[in-house]
Amino acid sequence: MGLQNLQVLLRETPTGLPDTAHFSCVTTPLPAVGEGQVLIRNIWLSLDPYMRGQISGRHLSGRVQPGELLLGETLGIVAQSNHSAFQPGDLVRTMGGWQRYCVKRADEISVLPLDVKHAPHMLSILGMPGLTAYAGLIWQAQPQPGDTVVVAAATGTVGSVIVQLAKQLGCRVVGIAGGAEKCHYAITELGADICLDRHQPDLADALVDACPKGINIYFDLVGGPILELASKQLAIGARVILCGLISDYNRVDNTPPVGPSPVYWILARATVYGLVVYDYEQRREEFVQACLPLVNSGKLKIKEHIVYGLANAAAGFIDLLNGNSFGKVLVKIE
Amino acid sequence: MGLQNLQVLLRETPTGLPDTAHFSCVTTPLPAVGEGQVLIRNIWLSLDPYMRGQISGRHLSGRVQPGELLLGETLGIVAQSNHSAFQPGDLVRTMGGWQRYCVKRADEISVLPLDVKHAPHMLSILGMPGLTAYAGLIWQAQPQPGDTVVVAAATGTVGSVIVQLAKQLGCRVVGIAGGAEKCHYAITELGADICLDRHQPDLADALVDACPKGINIYFDLVGGPILELASKQLAIGARVILCGLISDYNRVDNTPPVGPSPVYWILARATVYGLVVYDYEQRREEFVQACLPLVNSGKLKIKEHIVYGLANAAAGFIDLLNGNSFGKVLVKIE
Numbered sequence: 193m194g195l196q197n198l199q200v201l202l203r204e205t206p207t208g209l210p211d212t213a214h215f216s217c218v219t220t221p222l223p224a225v226g227e228g229q230v231l232i233r234n235i236w237l238s239l240d241p242y243m244r245g246q247i248s249g250r251h252l253s254g255r256v257q258p259g260e261l262l263l264g265e266t267l268g269i270v271a272q273s274n275h276s277a278f279q280p281g282d283l284v285r286t287m288g289g290w291q292r293y294c295v296k297r298a299d300e301i302s303v304l305p306l307d308v309k310h311a312p313h314m315l316s317i318l319g320m321p322g323l324t325a326y327a328g329l330i331w332q333a334q335p336q337p338g339d340t341v342v343v344a345a346a347t348g349t350v351g352s353v354i355v356q357l358a359k360q361l362g363c364r365v366v367g368i369a370g371g372a373e374k375c376h377y378a379i380t381e382l383g384a385d386i387c388l389d390r391h392q393p394d395l396a397d398a399l400v401d402a403c404p405k406g407i408n409i410y411f412d413l414v415g416g417p418i419l420e421l422a423s424k425q426l427a428i429g430a431r432v433i434l435c436g437l438i439s440d441y442n443r444v445d446n447t448p449p450v451g452p453s454p455v456y457w458i459l460a461r462a463t464v465y466g467l468v469v470y471d472y473e474q475r476r477e478e479f480v481q482a483c484l485p486l487v488n489s490g491k492l493k494i495k496e497h498i499v500y501g502l503a504n505a506a507a508g509f510i511d512l513l514n515g516n517s518f519g520k521v522l523v524k525i526e
Numbered sequence: 527m528g529l530q531n532l533q534v535l536l537r538e539t540p541t542g543l544p545d546t547a548h549f550s551c552v553t554t555p556l557p558a559v560g561e562g563q564v565l566i567r568n569i570w571l572s573l574d575p576y577m578r579g580q581i582s583g584r585h586l587s588g589r590v591q592p593g594e595l596l597l598g599e600t601l602g603i604v605a606q607s608n609h610s611a612f613q614p615g616d617l618v619r620t621m622g623g624w625q626r627y628c629v630k631r632a633d634e635i636s637v638l639p640l641d642v643k644h645a646p647h648m649l650s651i652l653g654m655p656g657l658t659a660y661a662g663l664i665w666q667a668q669p670q671p672g673d674t675v676v677v678a679a680a681t682g683t684v685g686s687v688i689v690q691l692a693k694q695l696g697c698r699v700v701g702i703a704g705g706a707e708k709c710h711y712a713i714t715e716l717g718a719d720i721c722l723d724r725h726q727p728d729l730a731d732a733l734v735d736a737c738p739k740g741i742n743i744y745f746d747l748v749g750g751p752i753l754e755l756a757s758k759q760l761a762i763g764a765r766v767i768l769c770g771l772i773s774d775y776n777r778v779d780n781t782p783p784v785g786p787s788p789v790y791w792i793l794a795r796a797t798v799y800g801l802v803v804y805d806y807e808q809r810r811e812e813f814v815q816a817c818l819p820l821v822n823s824g825k826l827k828i829k830e831h832i833v834y835g836l837a838n839a840a841a842g843f844i845d846l847l848n849g850n851s852f853g854k855v856l857v858k859i860e
Contacts (some may be wrong), residue, residue: 252793415788434788448789453782454749454768457800459586464798466791 195222198525200290200505202247202256209513210247215262215506223295230296231272234288237523238265238315239499239509240349241436252468262290262505265320266525267304267311278303285314290505292525305480309488316349316520317487317494318480320469325353326479327472328411328433332465337362339408340427342399344368344418346378346387349494349520350435354411356492359383363409366402368395368418370515377495377518396421406460411435415449423452426460435467495519501526529556532859534624534839536581536590543847544581549596549840557629564630565606568622571857572599572649573833573843574683575770586802596624596839599654600859601638601645612637619648624839626859639814643822650683650854651821651828652814654803659687660813661806662745662767666799671696673742674761676733678702678752680712680721683828683854684769688745690826693717697743700736702729702752704849711829711852730755740794745769750783757786760794769801829853835860 197220206214225231245251246263256262266288270278275298278284285302288294304314316322335341341358345351346367355378358365367378367387378387386402388395399421406427412419415437423432437449457464472479486492497519499508504523511517531554540548559565579585580597590596600622604612609632612618619636622628638648650656663669675692679685680701689712692699701712701721712721720736722729733755740761746753749771757766771783791798806813820826831853833842838857845851 412788419788434792437789437792448787450784451786451788452784454746454753454785454800455771455782457798458768458771458802460800461802461805462798462800464791464796464800466788466794466796466798468792468795471795 195293196220197222198292198502200262200502202258202260202262204258205247210244210506210510212506212510214247217503217506222293225272225274225295228275228297230270230275230278230284230298230301232266232268232284232286232288232294232296232301233271234266234268234292234294234525236267236312236315237288237290237502237505237525238319239505239512239521239523240264240321241512243509244513253470263287264290265315266294267314268294283311285319290502290523292502305484307484307488312496312520312522313487313494315522316496317353317492318483321349321520322353322483323472323476323479324435324467324469325350325357325411326483327469327475328435328465328467329354329357329409331472331475332433332467333409333411333431335361335363335409339363340366340403340405341409341411342366342368342403342407342422342425343411343413344390344422345413345436346384347374347382347495347518348413350413351411352382352494352520353492355382355384358409360486360491366399366407368399374518381493381495390418399425406430409433415451420452423456423460423462426456426462428461430460430462432457432462432464433467434464497521499523529627530554531556532626532836534596534836536592536594536596538592539581544578544840544844546840546844548581549843551837551840556627559606559608559629562609562632564604564609564612564618564632564635566600566602566618566620566622566628566630566635567605568600568602568626568628568859570601570646570649571622571624571836571839571859572653573839573846573855573857574598574655575846577843578847587804597621598624599649600628601648602628617645619653624836624857626836639818641818641822646830646854646856647821647828649856650830651687651826652817655683655854656687656817657806657810657813658769658801658803659684659691659745660817661803661809662769662799662801663688663691663743665806665809666767666801667743667745667765669695669697669743673697674700674737674739675743675745676700676702676737676741676756676759677745677747678724678756679747679770680718681708681716681829681852682747684747685745686716686828686854687826689716689718692743694820694825700733700741702733708852715827715829724752733759740764743767749785754786757790757794757796760790760796762795764794764796766791766796766798767801768798831855833857 203216249255270282341363343354346369365384367384375387378384410422411433413436497517537550583589604616675697680703699718701718709721712718744756745767747770831851
C-alpha cells in the first residue's frame with residue numbers, strides 16, 4: 193500500500209512527572225493484516241490519567257515498557273477488512289494505541305451506534321470515562337435526592353459527568369477543581385452548587401462550610417489529601433467510591449501511598465467501593481442507552497481539549513497530568 | 527439501707543498504655559432510687575477494648591473524664607424497683623458501669639431471656655460482642671461457602687464468634703492471634719483452619735501462603751499493620767469489615783493513624799464497611815434467636831477470663847489491652 197505508520201513509543205520510564213523526552217514519535221512500516229483481521233486508520237485518540245500508571249507498570253490494564261507503543265482507546269475508520277462483519281469506511285472504536293494505523297481482530301472492535309451525533313463522545317461521556325462515572329455514581333453509590341455529593345477533579349471527563357448526573361438526580365453537588373476558571377465552569381456549565389479551588393489555603397474549612405450536613409457520597413478520583421479531607425466530613429451512611437489516584441500517579445517510588453484513617457469510615461458507617469470500570473463492560477449498552485438521550489438533548493455535555501497530531505500527544509498528556517488542560521483531552525491524528 | 531456503693535473511677539487520663547494508678551476504687555454512698563427507677567446490684571461487668579477509647583474521648587459511646595465512673599455493660603439483680611415491670615430478684619442486663627450498684631430507668635434495662643443457660647453469655651457471645659461479629663460477618667460481609675475469611679484477634683470475644691460462625695457456613699478460616707497458646711486454641715477449639723502468630727517475623731509471607739486464592743472476607747478488629755497486610759491480599763470482590771482499632775487505642779496523640787493505600791481496595795474491587803454495633807440494636811433479637819440454639823448445643827462457645835472483684839478490674843483491663851488475657855474478660859463483682 194505504500195503507506196507508513198506513525199507511532200508514539202515510550203523512550204524511557206519516567207520518574208515523577210514525565211516530560212516529552214520520555215516519548216518518541218517514529219515512522220514505522222504498516223502492520224500486516226492477517227486472516228480475519230481489520231486495518232483501522234485511527235482518527236481520535238483518548239488521553240486519560242490511567243496511562244501514567246501503565247508506563248510505571250502500576251495499572252492493571254497493562255504495562256508499557258521502554259521501546260513499546262503507548263496504549264489507548266481510539267476511534268477510527270476501517271481501511272481494509274479481512275472479516276465479513278466490517279467494511280472499509282466503517283466508523284469503529286478500539287484500543288488502537290498512540291498510532292495512525294492499527295490491526296485488530298473483529299472481537300476487539302465495536303461499531304459506533306448510528307445515533308451518536310458527535311463521534312468523539314464515544315471516547316468521553318458515552319465511553320469509558322462516562323461509564324466510570326455512571327457505574328460508580330448510579331450503580332454503586334445509588335444517590336438519593338438531597339444527598340450531598342462531593343467530587344474532586346470536577347471538570348475532568350469523569351468528574352464532569354458525575355456533577356451533571358448527580359444534579360439531574362436532585363443531589364446537592366460540591367465540586368473541587370484547580371483554579372477559578374474551572375470552578376466557574378463547574379458551577380455555570382455543569383450545574384455544581386459550589387466549587388472549591390483545590391489550591392485555596394482554607395480548603396479544609398471551606399469543605400466543612402460547603403457540606404453542613406456532611407457528605408453523603410464522595411467520588412474519589414484523586415486520592416491523597418483530598419480523600420483524607422472528605423473522609424473526615426462523611427455523613428452517617430455515606431458511600432465512598434475509590435476510583436482513581438491522580439495525586440499518586442507521578443510518585444517516584446514503588447510504595448503505594450497511605451490512605452485515610454479507617455476510624456473516619458467506621459464513625460460514618462461508610463460503605464466504600466473499589467471501582468474498576470472494566471468490570472462494567474457487559475453493562476456498557478445499558479449505560480449508553482441511559483445517557484445517549486441526555487447527550488443528544490444537550491443535558492449531558494463535555495468540554496473538549498483537542499491536541500492536533502501524534503507529535504503533540506506527549507505534551508498533551510503531560511498537560512493532562514499537570515492539570516493544565518481543561519476538558520476531555522483528545523488527540524486528532526493527522 | 528445502710529449499704530454502700532463501690533465504684534471504679536478514672537483518676538487520670540492515661541497517655542499510651544494505662545496502668546493501675548490511672549484508676550481508683552472508692553466507696554461511695556448508695557444512689558437514690560427515684561420514681562419509676564430501679565436499683566440494680568451488678569454481678570458481672572464486661573471489660574472490652576472500646577473502653578480505652580472512652581477514657582481518651584475517642585469513642586462515640588461517650589467520654590469518661592478524670593473523676594468519673596468508668597462505663598460498661600453489666601448483668602445484675604434487681605434490688606429495689608419503683609417500676610411495675612421489674613421485681614426484686616429479676617436478672618437484668620444494663621449499662622451499669624464499673625460499680626456494685628446502679629440506678630436505671632426501665633427503658634435502660636433488659637430482662638434476660640429465660641433459656642440462656644449461662645448468664646454471662648449475655649455479655650459475650652449472646653451480647654454486644656456476639657452481635658458485632660454477627661452483624662459484620664452475616665449481614666455485611668455475607669459469606670459464601672468456600673470463602674477465605676481472615677480475622678485477627680481471633681481468640682478475642684468478637685474474633686472467637688467470627689471464627690466459629692464462618693466455619694459453620696463452610697468458609698476457610700485463617701486466624702491471627704498473639705502467641706502459640708492462642709493459635710492452638712483457635713485451631714483445636716474454635717475450628718480455624720490455620721492460625722498465624724502475630725509476633726512471627728514472617729507474618730506477611732505466612733499470610734500469603736495461608737491464602738493462596740486471596741482473602742474474600744477480612745474482618746478487621748485491630749487496624750494498623752495487619753489491616754495493611756490483609757488489604758494487600760484481597761481477592762477480587764472482597765469484603766472488608768472495619769470495626770475496631772486495638773492497635774490504635776493506646777496512641778499518645780490525637781492524630782488518627784493512617785490507613786492502607788486505597789489502591790489495594792481498588793484493585794480488589796473491594797467493598798469496605800464501617801461497622802458500629804449500636805446501629806444493629808434493633809436486630810439484636812434476630813441475632814439472639816439465631817445464635818442461642820448454637821450456644822446451648824455447644825456449637826458456639828467462648829472461653830472466659832474472670833477477674834474477681836472491682837479492685838482488680840483496672841489490672842484486668844490493662845491485661846486485656848496488652849493481650850495478656852485470654853478469652854472474654856469479665857469482672858465478678860463481689
